[in-house]
Amino acid sequence: xxKSSQKIIVTVSVxxxxxxxxxxxxxxxxxxxxxxxxxxxxxxxxxVKVQPKTHxxxxxxxxxxxxxxEIDLIAExxxxxxxxxxxxxxxxxxxxxxxxxxIEPIDYQLSLITAKSAVARAEEQLAxxxxxxxQARREWRELGDEEANELxxxxxxxxxxxxxxxxxxxxxxxxQIQLDRTTITAPFNGRIRNTFVHSGQFVSRGTRLAxxxxxxxxxIRLPLRDQQLQWLDLPSASSSLNRQKFPVVSxxxxxxxxxxxxxxxxxxxxSSIDPQSRMTFAVAEIxxxxxxxxxxxxxxxxxxxxxxxxxxxxxxxxxPRHAIYKNDLVLTVTDENSIEFTRVDVIKTSPEQAIVRGIxxxxxxxxxxxxxxxxxxxxxxxxxxxxxxxxSESTAGELL
Numbered sequence: 143x144x145k146s147s148q149k150i151i152v153t154v155s156v157x158x159x160x161x162x163x164x165x166x167x168x169x170x171x172x173x174x175x176x177x178x179x180x181x182x183x184x185x186x187x188x189x190v191k192v193q194p195k196t197h198x199x200x201x202x203x204x205x206x207x208x209x210x211x212e213i214d215l216i217a218e219x220x221x222x223x224x225x226x227x228x229x230x231x232x233x234x235x236x237x238x239x240x241x242x243x244x245i246e247p248i249d250y251q252l253s254l255i256t257a258k259s260a261v262a263r264a265e266e267q268l269a270x271x272x273x274x275x276x277q278a279r280r281e282w283r284e285l286g287d288e289e290a291n292e293l294x295x296x297x298x299x300x301x302x303x304x305x306x307x308x309x310x311x312x313x314x315x316x317x318q319i320q321l322d323r324t325t326i327t328a329p330f331n332g333r334i335r336n337t338f339v340h341s342g343q344f345v346s347r348g349t350r351l352a353x354x355x356x357x358x359x360x361x362i363r364l365p366l367r368d369q370q371l372q373w374l375d376l377p378s379a380s381s382s383l384n385r386q387k388f389p390v391v392s393x394x395x396x397x398x399x400x401x402x403x404x405x406x407x408x409x410x411x412x413s414s415i416d417p418q419s420r421m422t423f424a425v426a427e428i429x430x431x432x433x434x435x436x437x438x439x440x441x442x443x444x445x446x447x448x449x450x451x452x453x454x455x456x457x458x459x460x461x462p463r464h465a466i467y468k469n470d471l472v473l474t475v476t477d478e479n480s481i482e483f484t485r486v487d488v489i490k491t492s493p494e495q496a497i498v499r500g501i502x503x504x505x506x507x508x509x510x511x512x513x514x515x516x517x518x519x520x521x522x523x524x525x526x527x528x529x530x531x532x533x534s535e536s537t538a539g540e541l542l
Contacts, residue, residue: 184520188510189475192459193503199373199452199490203364203424207444209355210427211330217349218323221245226341229334235357235432236328243326243339243351250321257314264307271296271303332356333432333442360431360440362393362406364448365421373452373490376411376424391426392449395440404428404440408450424450458489458499464511466496473508473515474501481508481519 225244229236236242278295335353339345366374377388391406406428415422426448431440440446465472466488474484486500501507509526512519 184479184522185512187473187475187508187512187521187523188526189506189523190509190526192461192501192505192507194457194459194499194501196454196456197458197460197497198454199497201366201370201373201450201452203366203370203448203450205362205364205426205446205448207360207362207428207431207440207442207446209332209357209442210359210361211332212335212353212355213329214353215242215326215351217245217326217345217347217351219245219250219320220344220346221247221249221324222344223339223341226339230337230352232334232336235333236331236354238328238330240328241325242328245324245326245345247321247324250317250324254314254317254321257310257317260310261307261314264303264310268300268303268307271300275300326351328354330356331358335442355442357432358430360428360442361409362391362426362428362446362448363412364391364408364424364426364450365416365419366424367421371422374424374450375453376408390451392451393426393428393440393446394449395444395446404431406448426450455489455497455499458497459501459507461496461498461507462509463491463494463496465507465509466491466498467515472498472501473512475506475508475521475523479521479523481512481515481517481521483515483517 222245223243224246225241227236227240227242230242275296282295332354335355337352339349339351345351374389375387389408391408393404393406395402395404406426408424409427410425412423412425428440431442433439461472466486467473467483470485470488471483472486474482476482484501484505486498488496488498490497506523508521
């Protein structure tokens, strides 16, 4: 009986203690303070009120300057070289018609004298034969026969004398040509790349004397990818004869830390695509690359960068490349200073810029980078700094 009473007392005590603990928790719990929800703070962005304009695309390529005309000077007669010009040396310049090498002419002068003597003898024989023909005609008329025999009138002998004179004259002309060929002159204004002979050396017919190239025109082969070709109006049809319409090329060469610029023009494209690189080569010409009026000549073999004037696009806008989101969206700002997404037609991109169409005049476009933008985002606007100006020039390898 005592044990049952004890269990009842313990149970009641536990229940009472639990009720007391629950009451204390309820009455003494801290009160929760209500915090008013604040609207998200507007972020500052750089904006520009755009105005679509006409924009000319530029395509950049690289190439090596090479001469348009390069030939070997070949000896057409044999003999000993008795004279070379002072400027007959690697790298020297010469003028058209200037004597560069003289082969000893004495043998050919003697041959010319002999040929002239043969011509004189042939002329003498022809004159004698013509006299004999006239005499034969008189004699035949005195005989009173109407039909004359050709052999009696010496017509075969006359033809033989005329042929002998023609042959002697041909040999005389040949001797004169051989004599003229002992003097090697320059066919154009140019520069000597290499020389292979010296004064006193004997040369035979066909000996290479020097390699020369024209200094009046130089050219550059410019490789172009298919993506670049769509922005250029290159000469391809045989009817494209007006070179004034061919694309202008700005040639930039760097010597040390100094850059020099010259202007040329695309004149043709090569007949086929290169089978290894699968690229099309356009050829640009530069007139007078070594002219003294130019500050820095364009040396043959120099590697240069060429900027080719491309097609002209109307009603386009140039934006920073990072202003394009999800390939064809730009951020615009409404009158309530909130973000809107505007879909545009992206025409061309590069690592620095994008050329787009589809933005109305006066639209406020965000130029700065915005992390995780969404429609309706509140922004505060500020104009771009002067150093943030978007360049309108293309750079190499930046076409789509």
